[in-house]
Amino acid sequence: MRVLFNTWGWPTHFYPMAPLAWALRAAGHEVLAAVPPAQTHVVRATGTPAQAVGPDLDTVAMFRDIVEGTGSPGPSGVPRASAIWLTLAESMAADLVALARAWRPDLVVFDPTSWAGPIAAAAVGVPAVRHPWGADIVGAMRARPGVAEAESAAVASLCARLGVREEAELLGRLTVDPCPAGMQQPGLTHERAPVRYVPYNGDRVRHVLPPSARPRICVTWGTTVGKVAPGRMPAGRIARTLAGAGLDVVVAVDAAQRHLLGDLPGDLPGAVEVVESATLHTLLPGCRAVVGHGGAGTIFTGLVHGLPQMVLPLLPDHRFNAQRLAASGAGVVLGLEEATDERVREEALRLLEEPAYAKAAGALGADIAAAPAPAALVPRLARLTARPA
Template identity: 40%
Template sequence: MKVLFATWSMQGHYNPLVPLGWALRAAGHEVVVACHPSFAPTVTQAGLPALPAGPDVDVLDVLKGRLSKRNWAAGPPPPDGVPDAKRRLLGLRIGVDSADAMADDVLAFARSWRPDLVVFEPNAFVGPLAATLLGIPSVRLLWTVDFTARLGELEAELMEPMASRFGLTTIGALGTVTLDPCPPRLQVADDLPRHPFRYVPYNGPAVLPDWLREPPSRPRVCVTWGTSLDGLGLDHMVLAPRVVEALADLDVETVVAVTDRQRDLFPDPPANVRHIGPVPLQPLLATCDAVVQQGGGGTTMTALAAGVPQLVVPHMPDQIFNARHLEATGASRTLTADEATVDGLRDAVHALLTDPGHRDAAAGLRAESDARPTPAQTVALLERLARDGSLPEPSSNPSR
């Protein structure tokens, strides 16, 4: 079986595809990942072949320019100010532009290579475009709560310029089936065909530091703010320094997992800070009692897989979306940026560490996640889908 993967050029979107790519290759199948040319080294670093497609598009640079024009990106949103579904989804136009830039090269390759199946992350619209034009199934692989579940309502409006270029009215942007890594309590409730899929964290290449091999002597709290805000130049949204200040008087060990460039945001760390800088998130969170973060999909799901209670301080619409769904499970707390004062942060972290309800809820989500089919176990479903287009009965998706 030949499987064409598609991603746009952000690690947080590509990394969740990697374990399934490994599983398919281990089962003897061919995998090629379509991406923007500058992203090819990131793809190949994970051991998968890259297909550089189209003129290069600096997704972060384009997104940075568009975010600067939006009120909610210039500072914290209103306390209850999640933009409505239409406003949120219209922000996906950058994904359409990205796909349009890649489309000609991807289609030329696909028509020659003749894949049996397409796997794509939710913003890589070149994937379902190619699948629709080739008449083959496509699989949308989520990495967190389904922020784009309502895309079908706006697909014609969003995709029209690109779709019409290829003689289509729609491209099937939600795919033939969605692989959903969220436990039932965390899922969006809708009628889309979904199949359970275990989130296996891959946070990029990493070396395990010596200090992480030692068990902590007191509760360990991870403070991280992802990588996207750094790349977008939105340091005013990175509240990690304030979190570190809030934790200074607690009897905890603080590990600050940030980019190299963000080290300068912590000029005089308190004595209970063990590390500041890059650190592999999966093994770190396995040793933590709590994590404080911004609501990014990778951190949210890696912490879920580790069974760690979370404090989320979101700014962006997708982060707010993740935070609200996660908080409803009991495994996390949420503070708005206005509520995230030093005192507010300290009290919230203390509650995460002392309230057994949060620990129990986080452990429950981990158990539900561990019960979902692994990437290796999912290969048979994809083989069946590619062979005859059939699927087992979709998993139940109870209302929340």
């Protein structure tokens, strides 16, 4: 079986797919990831073959427009975020369709916001499988009145320009779902295949923390906020606040964004350790809670270790993940404007002192551990590609 993976130029959208790509290759199947040029080195660093499709677009500017409320609206009835997905699809689809017609995959696995994937699947008549990176915000958006029709019409127009006659399945034939059931959006009706979330955040440094006599909290803001809105990354201030309350703090930060933390004095009641470009899952066993921005990788990796979380979201998917986490009872959500030092300190202590948060986080962690491993999904995907006799 040949499996073509597709996502756009954001590393954190491919990382959740990587374990499935590994499982397919380990089972003897052929895998190729088609991504924009700047993403190829990220994919190849996971051990997955990569092919460049389309040009590199300034996606940072696109998301900055969302944060700032600027940018041009999309086609009638298409949400602003979906207009970005359409722009990304238009940039990649011609190359991806040509690649699919030449390589002839049996299956296309795509990031839900990378509509070029299902377009290419339609072009060669094979199933498309969605692989969300977090709680299914895209599925929830399409369930709103009129959105599915508007998105499908916009994609149908692109398909017509490319000579693709079959309808592109934007929700896929199947959704591979790494989100624990207790945190997923209720009421979604498309077919889903639960899969265990396997923590992975790139080719980074393994760092194991020594034991601490005081409660330790991990503060991490991923990499997205530092690129899109560096002025709205409060990780340094929050670390100082928590250490000032007598807690030990480890700050996980990308080396290129270390300067965004500002000065972290050493004379605080608690201790602050800054760890650059570390594998997050190796830091968290020594922690009692996580404070972050709501990225799926941070939230899910925290839940693997049963850690309650405080989330200060910025982008729409951050807010969606945060709302679903709070609904599960495993965390609290603060808007950036309400996250005063006093409120941050108060909510952090509540996470540590009220056992209900850790209990809910532990239950979600147990859900993740009980989900089928990526290797267990491989036979189901193979059956999906079986052609009628």
